[in-house]
Amino acid sequence: MSTSRVLAAVICLGLWGAPAWAEVINGTLKSIDVEGRTLELENAKGEATSYPLPDSAKFFMMAKAAKIDALEEGQSITVTTDKSGKVTVVRVKKASSQPRATAKAGGGGSKATGSGWAQYGGPNRDNRSTETGLLKSWPASGPEMVANGRGLGIGYSTVTFSDGKILTMGSRGDDEFVVCLDEKTLSEVWSAKIGRTRPDGMGGGPRGTPTIDGDRVYSLGANGDLACLKLADGAPLWSGNILQNFSAQNITWGISESPLIDGDKVIVTPGGQGAGLVALNKNSGKLIWKADIPGNPQTGYSSAIIVETGGMRQYVNFVHTGVVSVRADNGQFLWGNNASANGTANCSSPLEWDGNVFSASGYGTGGALVRLSGSRSGVTAALAYQTKNMKSHHGGMVIDGDYLYGTDEGVLKCLEIKSGNVMWQNRSVGKGAVVYADGQIILRSEEGPVALFEATPKSYVENGRFSPSNRGDRPAWPHPVVFDGKLYLRDQDSLAVYAVK
CATH class of the missing domain: 2.40.50.320 (Copper binding periplasmic protein CusF)
Known part of the structure; x- marks a missing residue:
């Protein structure tokens, strides 16, 4: 068993x-x-x-x-x-293993927003927490660790929350699981198998993070296995493989996307022939529409976001060849731009700023701002600038006001978004992932150390750093999460929780 x-x-x-x-x-x-x-x-x-x-x-x-x-x-x-x-x-x-449901991919969902953290990237997929009243500085030894859970399985999934439960994913042996923990004790409530483990030289296991929508959980594994489960007990409602169902090929380091829920749709990015992005009905898994992206690019490693321009609701994602946008209602292709794309791996999700889109990737490429204008009948996109000063590999970026923060390879930088000008730079703890909370930003280095600094364009002001005790033998790539006064750091098989309020 x-x-x-x-x-x-x-x-x-x-x-x-x-x-x-x-x-x-x-x-x-x-x-x-x-x-x-x-x-x-x-x-x-x-x-x-x-x-x-x-x-x-x-x-x-x-x-x-x-x-x-x-x-x-x-x-x-x-x-x-x-x-x-x-x-x-x-x-x-009771035993946690359960029979899987079978259904062709194709479903949808409702947007998981609000003050919680029910989806990857937070309430609005922008790496911003709504928490307030947090510590303005950390002790020399770092914030107090209040819990440390192990046995989650291998992988790079981070965490989401709802109804006193923590959701994540991990591979245990030959299989991938969605794992549900009790928020207070970190004891396992249930686990549900969704597919087979994908071996990988950079570390096997799932890369995406479960999305919670009401009483349901949506997860996407490294092999493209998409599942809809009951939040209460992990019972399967429907499932399907987005690569098989949409004639797509897996990418070098495995599917890394976290499903987007918007209304009655689940949005995922197979990267198949005539199916760059697809909308599936969140209740049944049935296909609503397929987006035909010019050139039929493979998917990337990022997750889709929602952008509104002149009344036009669109889904934007970073695929293998660049950033692409499709209409939310019918999947019609709207625009694409490859200024920030590299030919290896586009990992950080795009960010919306004032109705425009900023994106960035590593491997020597950098970032770009695309200015959007339009109406309910269409959207036009024009490149505002391209910059080598934000080569965001995998840790994402965060915007506060008119300024963007993230690591340019191994250097932390603050950029003015409208111009791309560098306001300041500091090596801090090195290349990593960021999350904003209560006027400050937490940077988690891929090597493990974590820093707290002020979200200000004036200068780098650090208010604490520490080295988590739960370091594994793989890069610390899961993004940090701040929720309910606590900082959550997933590291392969373990989850460390720190009091930051």
């Missing part, structure tokens, strides 16, 4: 309000010695750990009190330990 393990460091308040660390470990019961009071727990990688069971340990079977002899090999269990590592609770839960 496919297994999972989540190791969470959870803050529990004692009688005097002092924090007491606990660990919550999810996995499969490999063996149980009732007389010797020892169990062996196996994680998703097949690694086994033994846990002595003290007489004080409590046992629960499906939330009901039970005895140690209720434990059986093969059960999916959760083990909770105290600060010293002593087991306090063992819970037997």
Whole structure:
């Protein structure tokens, strides 16, 4: 049976309000010695750990009190330990594996916006958090880590939130999973298999992040497996492979897109013949329209955004040959521009600024601003400028007012958007991903270190930095997320949570 393990460091308040660390470990019961009071727990990688069971340990079977002899090999269990590592609770839960639904790709969705973080890039897909009242500076050791979960599986997916749940993705063995965690404890609520793991020299596993829309979750795996699941329990509603269904080829490092939900549509980018972007009905997975992009370019590594110009609603994404735009209502191609595209990998999603679009890529290329004008009948696009001063590889950028922040390869820069002029630059912690929150920006280096600096065009003002303790052996590419007063940092198999309020 496919297994999972989540190791969470959870803050529990004692009688005097002092924090007491606990660990919550999810996995499969490999063996149980009732007389010797020892169990062996196996994680998703097949690694086994033994846990002595003290007489004080409590046992629960499906939330009901039970005895140690209720434990059986093969059960999916959760083990909770105290600060010293002593087991306090063992819970037997239902198996998480579920049959997959089959349906041809083609669906849609409603835009997941608001004050939360239900989709990749935040409420408006612009890497901006709506959190306020956050710490203006960090202690020398960094913000307090309040939880640390492990066992998510490998991959570069970041996190989204809804209804007290955290959604992410990870590969466990040969399969890709959507993983749902309890927001407070980081214990696993459910996991759902959506496809096969895609091996990769840069690290296997999914790259995209689940999108939450109401009581549903939409995910897209590295092999193009698109799934719609119930948020409550991960039960499959429909699924399909966007590469197979739209005669498209996978890209060098695997599909990395996070689905966009807008109204009744799910928007994804297969990059197939006559199907550069597609709109699918979010309730059924049935095709609404296909966008025929000139040249039939392959998809890129970014995720689509919504842009409004003169009353024209459009979907904009960064494909292999450049930035492209299509009408939201029928998928008609509107415009394209290749000034910011490279021939290797276009990763950072475009950003909308004052009805215009800024995009940038790495590999020596840089960024470009495309000025848009139009009406409900059409949109015209003209290149305002191209700059070598924002070679954004994969960490995205963020706009605050009339200024853009991001890493130009290994150098953090602030640009005036309308002109492309560099306001300041600083090496900070190096190339990485950014998120804006409460007047400041958090930069997470691909090497691991994290910096906090002011969102101001005047100069680089750093207000803290630290090195997370959950570093893995792969680049720290998952984008940082600020939600509910906490900073979330996914790093392959683990998720670290820091109090920043």
